[in-house]
Structures are given as C-alpha cells and as structure tokens.
Amino acid sequence: MATRSTIMDTNSFRPEMAAALDPETRKLTEEREVLGPAYRLFYRNPVHLVKGRGSHLWDADGVEYLDVYNNVASVGHCHPRVVEAITRQASLLNTHTRYLHENILNYAQDILSTMPGPIDRIMFQCTGSEANDLAVRVAQAYTGGEGVIVTHEAYHGNSAxxxxxxxxxxxxxxxxxxxxxxxxxxxxxxxxxxKPAESCSAETFGAWMAAEVRKAVADMERHGVKFAAFLADSIFSSDGVYPDPVGYLQPVIDTVHELGGVWIADEVQPGFTRTGDAFWGFERQGIVPDLVTSGKPMANGLPTSLMAARHEVLEPFAGSIPYFNTFGGNPVCMAAAQATLDVMRDEDTMGNAKRVGALFKTAVASLQAAHPCIGDVRGAGLYIGCEIVKPGTTDPDQQAALDILETLRDNHVLTSVCGRYGNILKLRPPLVFSEDDVDWFMDAFTKTLTTLKL
Amino acid sequence: MATRSTIMDTNSFRPEMAAALDPETRKLTEEREVLGPAYRLFYRNPVHLVKGRGSHLWDADGVEYLDVYNNVASVGHCHPRVVEAITRQASLLNTHTRYLHENILNYAQDILSTMPGPIDRIMFQCTGSEANDLAVRVAQAYTGGEGVIVTHEAYHGNSAxxxxxxxxxxxxxxxxxxxxxxxxxxxxxxxxxxKPAESCSAETFGAWMAAEVRKAVADMERHGVKFAAFLADSIFSSDGVYPDPVGYLQPVIDTVHELGGVWIADEVQPGFTRTGDAFWGFERQGIVPDLVTSGKPMANGLPTSLMAARHEVLEPFAGSIPYFNTFGGNPVCMAAAQATLDVMRDEDTMGNAKRVGALFKTAVASLQAAHPCIGDVRGAGLYIGCEIVKPGTTDPDQQAALDILETLRDNHVLTSVCGRYGNILKLRPPLVFSEDDVDWFMDAFTKTLTTLKL
Structure with missing residues (x-):
C-alpha cells in the first residue's frame, strides 16, 4: 500500500517546480509567497484562469479548458441569471438580518420546501465550515454530549x-x-x-457500518465521553466517493438515534441535485437527518451556507445562545442563492446530472478493459470516482493518478483526486455538464491513458 | 448598577411585541420563526429596509432613514464602484485559490502596503469569525501555548x-x-x-492595563496553561468604545511580548480608516501587532475577511497544516475588496472620518449641559460612544438608552447600543457620513431627548 496522503498534499504545485514554468506563470507563483505556506496551487504547471462560462474555463493565453472538478459554480460558471440577481440586489441594498428583508424569508421557505417536513428551521452562514461548526454545537447542546463520529478520511471544515x-x-x-x-x-x-462489499445488500453493508458506529460510541463511553453526533456526507466525498448500495445508511442512522446521537448530513458535496436521484444526498439514501449543512454549490460562488434543523434539535442551542453572522443571509447572498435554486429547477440540473452522469460513468467504465489501471468506476449523477490501481490488484497507484491528472491538465481538462491514497480521480463537474463535455473528456482521457501507457 | 446585559439581548424585538405592529411588519416578523430563536431583530418596531445609498436607507413605505450604525457598508450603501466591480468580475470568472488569479495577489500587496513592514503575509477568509478563529490557532502554534486573553465585554466571533x-x-x-x-x-x-482614569496619561493607564494582563497570565500559569495571545480591538468596541488616551496600548503589548504571547489586533471595528487618525486602529495607538484580523468593512458587504501576520509567526501553523477556504480570496470578493479600498483612498474616507467625526463628537457633547443623561461622549473619527447615565452619577441607565434608541428609530435615525450595561449609544455610521448627516442626527437626537424629557 502507498503511504497515506492528504487531500491537501496531492495534486499540488511546489516552489521547487517553478524553474520549469513560463516566466508569467512563474512570476505569479512567486508572488503567492505573500499568502504564506498554507496555500496550495493545483498542478505542477499551475493554471492561470481568467474566464469561465458554463462548464468551460479559459486561461490567460485564451486556451479553453473543460471543467470536470468545480462544484461551486454549480449551475455553470458566471450563469447570467445569478450574475443579474447579484447585480440587481447589490445595487439596491445589502445589509444584515437585524432588519427585516424578504430575500432571506423567501429563500428560507423555498429551500426548506425541498427538505423533509421535520426539518423546519434554517440559519445562514458564509461557508460550509461555519455551517458544520454551528451544527456540531447545536448537536452538542441538544444531546448534552460532546462526542462526534466522522469517517476515516473525512473533511468537514477549516475552523478550529x-x-x-x-x-x-x-x-x-x-x-x-x-x-x-x-x-x-x-x-x-x-x-x-x-464477501466483497460490492456484492453486499444495503442491509448487510449498513449493518457493518452501524456496528462500526456502535464500537466507536462504546469507545467514547469507556473514556467518559457522551455521544452527540454522527457527521457525514452521504457520498463520502473526501473518503473516495461511495454512494452505493442505496439505502445502506438507514441502519446507521437508526443506530445513531438508538445510541442517543443526532445525524448531521453534510450536504456540501452531494446536495443541490448533484447525485441526479434527489435534491439532497440524504434523500437519495432514504434517510431523514436531524441537521443539514451545505455551502459550496448553494449560491454559485458567493460565500453562502446553511444549517437546517428540526426545531426541537435547534431549540436548546438557539433558545439560549445568541448567534449573529454579519454576512450570513444578507440580501445579496440570498438573491444569489435564490437565482441558483431557480436555475436548478428551470434547467433541471437534477435531470441533467442523472442523464449525463449515467452516460459519463458508463463511458469511463468502458475504458476498464483496455486500461487495467482503472480499478473501479463508481458514482451517482455528476459525482464519479475512478480508482487508479496497479493493474490486476486493488492496490492504489497514486503516482499514476497524479500523472493522469497532470496529463489531463496538459490536454485542457481540469480535475483532481481524493481518497486516503490520493489515487481516486474525482470527476465532479458543474451540473450543466453536457454530452459534448463527456465526449471531450473521453477523448482527452483516452489520449492521456494511451500517452502514459496505462 | 443595572443587571448585566449582553450585546445580543439589548435593542431587540421580542415576539410578544408583535401585537403592536402594522400587519405587514407583523407578518414578516412571524415568518422569521423559520430562522429559529437565535436570530434577533433590532427595535420593538423592526425596520423593513429595501434600499440603501450612501449613509441613507429607505424602508418599504419609502421612509428615509439616516444610518448611524452600519460599518459593513463602509464606503456607503451600494457604492456604484463596488457594485460595478462585483458585476464585472462575477460576469467574467469566480473561482478559488488553487488556480492562479491576479485579484488576490494585487489586493494582498495593496492592503499589506497599508500595514507596518513586519506584517508581510496575508490569508483570506469570509467572515471576521473565521479570521479570528484562524489567528488564534496561528498564535497557539507559534507560541506553543493555548491561553488567550480578551477584555471583559469582548466579542470576537461566532465559531466554537x-x-x-x-x-x-x-x-x-x-x-x-x-x-x-x-x-x-x-x-x-x-x-x-x-485618580480618575480620564485624567491619566497614556503611560499610567497603559501600566494599569499591562498589570491586569500580567495578573491574567499569572493565573493561567497557576493552572498550567501557557499564554498564547492577547486578542483585542484597539477601540474596545463591544466593551463600550475606549480609544483614548492614545498610546496606552504600548505598555500592554510590551508586556504581552515579555510574557511570551502575541498580539492579535482585531480590526473588524477600528480598521479601514474609521478612526480618522490612521488606516488601522493599532496604527493610531502606535503599536505593531503580530497578527491582524478584519472583516466587516473590507468589501462593503460581500463576505470577505483577512488575517495578516508576521511571516515568522505564521510559519509554524501554515508550514505544517493545510488551510483552504473555498470562498476566501475568490476573484469576486477580491474585486469588491479592491474597489472598496480604492474608494477609501479616492474619496479620502480617513480625512472624512477625522473631520466629520470631530464635528459629530463636539456636537453630541454640546448637548451634555442641557441633557444630563449624557454622561460621557468619547470616540475616534466616526466611532463615537455616548454614555446614557442617571443624571449626576456615572450609573448606567439602560432603560433610558433603549428609549432613546427606539425614539430615534421613530425619528428615522438608526443606531444601537453597546457596553456591559447596554447603555452606551454606539454611533458608527458609514465612512461617508457628512456634515448634513450630523445636522440630521442632531435634530433627531435633540428632539428625542426633549420628547423623553431626558
């Protein structure tokens, strides 16, 4: 097995690669010293983007790229309806939630109407990190516990x-x-x-995961820690994309509830129609969470996030502790979120994710026979994980995955990797990804695998 | 002395006040149930705003208000140059910091040029809470300590x-x-x-505060906690606005450094030219902090914040722990921040804050003789605190302060209160506040005090 990587350390430019860059790119990478060492650029040869439209991006030299990575521009880069909504509201008024404003109320009602009935309260923040930070505190206040369970490769935010x-x-x-x-x-x-997990029923696979939760809670209790919450995104994005078998989270949430915890559905990744089967990732899995968080895809790029809750779960925290987020729920961010939601409905991004996502997955999987480095292709809608392995084994091949990434970049296709070993291609384009885009990707991917003799 | 209040519980609408409202306002307040009980509206009769321009706001009935509270719309509500910058960039590209983009680099250089030389690194987030959350972690990594000192009524954010x-x-x-x-x-x-602190020199007052820091650190050490940081905004906004005597923070920062801690300057309130004497609040006090955070006024309302640092202070954290903030530093937020900074320079908001702020403070103080409820008027630039007290004493009179607030609101002037007892009027308008605005305020304030017989 390869050494463990981190999502942050794979696919990243390092200063020692600067010598190989053209002068303009090199200059920009050097200027980034001012941002300190925590910032990471994608690619050995970083991309200098200046324009975006739909699922396509352009660099400073006018080269066009296919975007197979960005979920923030959920309804496509620079969607004119979102831009227009931002401009209109920014010209009129932008203020905070201590004054009355319709935008937050209309959006709150509209987005809650996409969730199951018991989830009837919503609060707004600016980032997914803020939403998860708040959700954990709400869960802790409700349960009186402090213990939180996550999966082994989870990423839930950048706050303390x-x-x-x-x-x-x-x-x-x-x-x-x-x-x-x-x-x-x-x-x-x-x-x-x-038996291989792949062939398990949802019940069997769910029972395995529920047993793991039970073990984790038992270990907490042995250390005097009361269980508060299970925090997970239902597509297990940074773990490596595991959406199936549908239904396997039901035994897990039942166990969480039996043990006195709440379920926080982190919908930063699977929410907002991405899986093609449902508006929300938890909905696709057929479960009703206690708390829901989301961020990235919500407002097509303006910093906007949400935490929705059952009112009885929210009450112990919100009834006693004031919470004010200066920018959260402001009229401009709410206008952008509303326009994004309107576009998702009017352009049927869910239908597109289902239809194009299915074509996309089938197309990628069709390369397995000719290219044995592709160990597994899985996904839901427009979220596909493609395992790059040592042929004939399930051993992750991070180096091959990184070579593929870099070569795809040279072939003007942008994507990245995820998973414990950084060997899983993360194919997660804007929701307006088209059949033509699939063709473009397949041409570039085939060429890449052939060039690399993989 | 009055019972202690919190900044969140003063000046707020409560559901039991709904019966007194007009039907439309009442309906909107009722619809806010969906946001849960943590949200607070200003005023017994909440304001339903629909339009803003400069330092003026309009409600749904077309009534015009003078804004003497909002520092987020720092260069004035809906400043056309900021709106134009947002629109232009949102139409072109909005993405994240893993690709190269000039906006973040240009803004980073420009804003750092306003800070002292040793502060040479900057990272971007979306809210002041995120900036402070990160700054504390950076301080802890650098010092190896965990203990943080704040003032008794401080507010530094909403994260855990x-x-x-x-x-x-x-x-x-x-x-x-x-x-x-x-x-x-x-x-x-x-x-x-x-001796009354008011008459103390900066050295004497600073020595008192430094001794308090020393006591706090000694108490930490007795409990086995290593000191990491002093986190303060140099105008002590939520404590009640204490900008003077200028220079009193020098002995305090010297003591912080002597005791092995770092100084985090929270510039959410005094930064970006508000005090009229300097671009930054710490600069006005003549000190050079180790870390600087800001948010609210930075991009005139788009969720944008910063954490700047000395490179050697940033290194232990940023050199080992990856930090990625999806929306932080995105091209649209950076365009808004750049336009806001450009306007601050081109319209000389610092000069305006100094000139109009001085007129404003003198005008408010001139009412003390006729209205003995005004115990003290202090401030720097366009940040003025006005103590409402029981006449002839320094005892805070929160009820009178709230009555003033509500009557000012009825007279179409928006402001709020701060301080431990919620009795200090917080006069903190957009930086484009004019002499005519001062006249408007004074007319409304005089009328209010007369009506209330205060």
Whole structure:
C-alpha cells in the first residue's frame, strides 16, 4: 500500500517546480509567497484562469479548458441569471438580518420546501465550515454530549472545531480527543463476512457500518465521553466517493438515534441535485437527518451556507445562545442563492446530472478493459470516482493518478483526486455538464491513458 | 448598577411585541420563526429596509432613514464602484485559490502596503469569525501555548472557538477554561491610583492595563496553561468604545511580548480608516501587532475577511497544516475588496472620518449641559460612544438608552447600543457620513431627548 496522503498534499504545485514554468506563470507563483505556506496551487504547471462560462474555463493565453472538478459554480460558471440577481440586489441594498428583508424569508421557505417536513428551521452562514461548526454545537447542546463520529478520511471544515473533525487534513492537524473515526465505507476493497462489499445488500453493508458506529460510541463511553453526533456526507466525498448500495445508511442512522446521537448530513458535496436521484444526498439514501449543512454549490460562488434543523434539535442551542453572522443571509447572498435554486429547477440540473452522469460513468467504465489501471468506476449523477490501481490488484497507484491528472491538465481538462491514497480521480463537474463535455473528456482521457501507457 | 446585559439581548424585538405592529411588519416578523430563536431583530418596531445609498436607507413605505450604525457598508450603501466591480468580475470568472488569479495577489500587496513592514503575509477568509478563529490557532502554534486573553465585554466571533472568547455573548455561552479576561479599559468609570482614569496619561493607564494582563497570565500559569495571545480591538468596541488616551496600548503589548504571547489586533471595528487618525486602529495607538484580523468593512458587504501576520509567526501553523477556504480570496470578493479600498483612498474616507467625526463628537457633547443623561461622549473619527447615565452619577441607565434608541428609530435615525450595561449609544455610521448627516442626527437626537424629557 502507498503511504497515506492528504487531500491537501496531492495534486499540488511546489516552489521547487517553478524553474520549469513560463516566466508569467512563474512570476505569479512567486508572488503567492505573500499568502504564506498554507496555500496550495493545483498542478505542477499551475493554471492561470481568467474566464469561465458554463462548464468551460479559459486561461490567460485564451486556451479553453473543460471543467470536470468545480462544484461551486454549480449551475455553470458566471450563469447570467445569478450574475443579474447579484447585480440587481447589490445595487439596491445589502445589509444584515437585524432588519427585516424578504430575500432571506423567501429563500428560507423555498429551500426548506425541498427538505423533509421535520426539518423546519434554517440559519445562514458564509461557508460550509461555519455551517458544520454551528451544527456540531447545536448537536452538542441538544444531546448534552460532546462526542462526534466522522469517517476515516473525512473533511468537514477549516475552523478550529471542524479541523479537529477532519482527518483528511493530515497528521499535523491534531484531532479532537472526544471524536472517533469509523472506517471509510469502501465498497471497492472491504470484505464483509468474507464477501466483497460490492456484492453486499444495503442491509448487510449498513449493518457493518452501524456496528462500526456502535464500537466507536462504546469507545467514547469507556473514556467518559457522551455521544452527540454522527457527521457525514452521504457520498463520502473526501473518503473516495461511495454512494452505493442505496439505502445502506438507514441502519446507521437508526443506530445513531438508538445510541442517543443526532445525524448531521453534510450536504456540501452531494446536495443541490448533484447525485441526479434527489435534491439532497440524504434523500437519495432514504434517510431523514436531524441537521443539514451545505455551502459550496448553494449560491454559485458567493460565500453562502446553511444549517437546517428540526426545531426541537435547534431549540436548546438557539433558545439560549445568541448567534449573529454579519454576512450570513444578507440580501445579496440570498438573491444569489435564490437565482441558483431557480436555475436548478428551470434547467433541471437534477435531470441533467442523472442523464449525463449515467452516460459519463458508463463511458469511463468502458475504458476498464483496455486500461487495467482503472480499478473501479463508481458514482451517482455528476459525482464519479475512478480508482487508479496497479493493474490486476486493488492496490492504489497514486503516482499514476497524479500523472493522469497532470496529463489531463496538459490536454485542457481540469480535475483532481481524493481518497486516503490520493489515487481516486474525482470527476465532479458543474451540473450543466453536457454530452459534448463527456465526449471531450473521453477523448482527452483516452489520449492521456494511451500517452502514459496505462 | 443595572443587571448585566449582553450585546445580543439589548435593542431587540421580542415576539410578544408583535401585537403592536402594522400587519405587514407583523407578518414578516412571524415568518422569521423559520430562522429559529437565535436570530434577533433590532427595535420593538423592526425596520423593513429595501434600499440603501450612501449613509441613507429607505424602508418599504419609502421612509428615509439616516444610518448611524452600519460599518459593513463602509464606503456607503451600494457604492456604484463596488457594485460595478462585483458585476464585472462575477460576469467574467469566480473561482478559488488553487488556480492562479491576479485579484488576490494585487489586493494582498495593496492592503499589506497599508500595514507596518513586519506584517508581510496575508490569508483570506469570509467572515471576521473565521479570521479570528484562524489567528488564534496561528498564535497557539507559534507560541506553543493555548491561553488567550480578551477584555471583559469582548466579542470576537461566532465559531466554537471564538464564541468561547466572547463574553459579550452572555452567560449561556460557556467561556474557555484556558481563556482569561482583563477589565474593560473604562476611562469613564475607573480610578487608577485614586485618580480618575480620564485624567491619566497614556503611560499610567497603559501600566494599569499591562498589570491586569500580567495578573491574567499569572493565573493561567497557576493552572498550567501557557499564554498564547492577547486578542483585542484597539477601540474596545463591544466593551463600550475606549480609544483614548492614545498610546496606552504600548505598555500592554510590551508586556504581552515579555510574557511570551502575541498580539492579535482585531480590526473588524477600528480598521479601514474609521478612526480618522490612521488606516488601522493599532496604527493610531502606535503599536505593531503580530497578527491582524478584519472583516466587516473590507468589501462593503460581500463576505470577505483577512488575517495578516508576521511571516515568522505564521510559519509554524501554515508550514505544517493545510488551510483552504473555498470562498476566501475568490476573484469576486477580491474585486469588491479592491474597489472598496480604492474608494477609501479616492474619496479620502480617513480625512472624512477625522473631520466629520470631530464635528459629530463636539456636537453630541454640546448637548451634555442641557441633557444630563449624557454622561460621557468619547470616540475616534466616526466611532463615537455616548454614555446614557442617571443624571449626576456615572450609573448606567439602560432603560433610558433603549428609549432613546427606539425614539430615534421613530425619528428615522438608526443606531444601537453597546457596553456591559447596554447603555452606551454606539454611533458608527458609514465612512461617508457628512456634515448634513450630523445636522440630521442632531435634530433627531435633540428632539428625542426633549420628547423623553431626558
């Protein structure tokens, strides 16, 4: 097995690569010294983007790229309806939630109408990290516990609290003493009762994961920690994309509830129609969470996030502790979120994610026979994970995955990697990805694999 | 003395006040149930704003208000240059910091050029809370300590970490076991060596505060906690506005450094030319901090914040722990921040804050003789605190302050209160506040005090 990587350390430019760059790119990378060492650029040869439209991006030399990575521009880069909504509201008024404004109320009602009935309260923040940070505190106030469970490669944010719940940040980031990890629900590699997980029913696979939660809670209790919440995104994005078998989270949420915890559905990745099967990732899995968070895809790029809750779960926190987020829920961000939601409906991004996502997955999987480095292709809608392995094994091949990434970049296709070993191609384009875009990707991917003799 | 209030519980609408409202306002307040109980509206009769321009706001009935409260719309509500910059960039490209983009680099250089030389690194987030959350972690990594000192009524953010450093949130919010509070530098009420603090020199007042820091660190050490940082805004905004005597923070920062800590200058309130004397609040005080944070006024309303640092202070954190903020530093937020900074220079908001702020403070203070409820008027530039007290005493009169607030609102002037007892009028308008605006305020304030017989 390869050494463990972190989501932050794979696919990144390092200063020692600067000598190979053209002078203009080199100058810009050098100027980034002012941002300090925590910032990471994608690619050995970083991309200098200046324009975006739909699922396409352009660099400073006018070269056009296919975007197979960015979920923030959910309805496509620079969607004119979102730009128009931002401009109109920014010209009229931008202020905060201590004055009355319709935008926040209309959007709150509209977005809650996409969620199951018991989830009837919503609060707004600016980032997914802020939403998860708040959700954990709400869960802790409701349960009276402090212990939080996440998966082994989870990423839930960059705040002090959420960093300690994000093992994907790597070993330099200490994890909380009261948190526990359960294994990645790795359908590709796990065996359950001696059978490949891939062939398990939802019930069997879910029972395995529920048992892992039970073990984690037992360990918490042995250390005097009361269980508060299971925090997970239902597509297990940074773990490596594990959406199936549909229904496997039902035994897990039942166990969480039985043990006195709440379920926080982190919908930064699977929410907002991405899976093609449902508006929300948890909905696709057929479960009703206690708390829901989201951010990235919500307002097509303006910093906007949400935390929705059952009112009885929210009450102990919100009834006693004031919470004010200066920019959260402001009229401009709400206008952008509303326009994004309107476009998702009017352009049927869910239908597009389902239809194009299915074509996309089938197309990528069709290369497995000719290219044995492709170990597994899985996904839901426009979120596809493609395992790059040592041929004939399930051993991750991070180096090959990185070579593929870099060559795809040279072939004007932008994507990245995820998973414990950084070997899983993360194919997660804007939701307006088209059949033509699939063709473009397949041409570039085939050419890349052929060039690399993989 | 009045019972202690919290910044969140003063000046707020409560559901039981709904019966007195007009039907439309009442309907909107009722619809806010969906946001849960943590949200607070200003005023017994909340304001429903629909339009803003410069330092003026309009409600849904077309009534015009003078804004003497909002510092987010720093260069004035809906400044056309900021709106234009947002529109232009949102139409072109909005993405993240893993690709190269000039906006972040140009703005980073430009804003750092306003800071002292040793502060040579900058990172971008979306909210002041995120900036402070990160700054505390950076300080902890650099010092190897965990203990943080704040003032007694400080507010530094809404994240799990920063809430525990924000006593202003009230007693339901537990504070960190490793934090300590030093008293509010209350020049109006404190006596130092038997003399009124008001008449103390900067050296004497600073020596008092430095001694308080020393006591706090000694208490930390007794509990086995190593000191990491003093986190303060140099105008002590939520404590009640204490900008003078200029220079009193020098002995304090010297002591912080002597004791092995770093100084985090929270510039959410005094930064970006507000004090009229300098671009930054710490600069006005003549000190050079180790870390600088800001948010609210930075991009005229788009969620944007910064954490600047000395490179050697940033290194231990940023050199080992990856930090990625999806929306932080994105091209649209950076365009808005750049336009806001350009306007600050081109329209000389610093000069305006100094000139109009001085007129404003003198005008408010001129009412003291006729209205003995005004106990003290202090401030710097366009940040003025006006103490409402029981006549002839320094006892805070929160009820009178709230009555003034509500009557000012009825007279179409928007402001709020701050301080431990919620009795200090917080006069903090957009930086484009004009002489005519001062006249408007004075007419409304005089009428208000006369009506209330105060």
């Amino acid at each position: 609290l959420t960093s300690k719940l994000s093992p994907a940040l790597g070993t330099a980031q200490t994890l909380g003493l009261k948190m526990r990890m359960v294994p990645t629900p790795d359908t590709y590699r796990l065996e359950i009762d001696g | 970490l920063t809430s525990k450093l924000s006593p202003a949130l009230g007693t339901a919010q537990t504070l960190g076991l490793k934090m300590r509070m030093v008293p509010t530098p209350d020049t109006y009420r404190l006596e130092i060596d038997g």
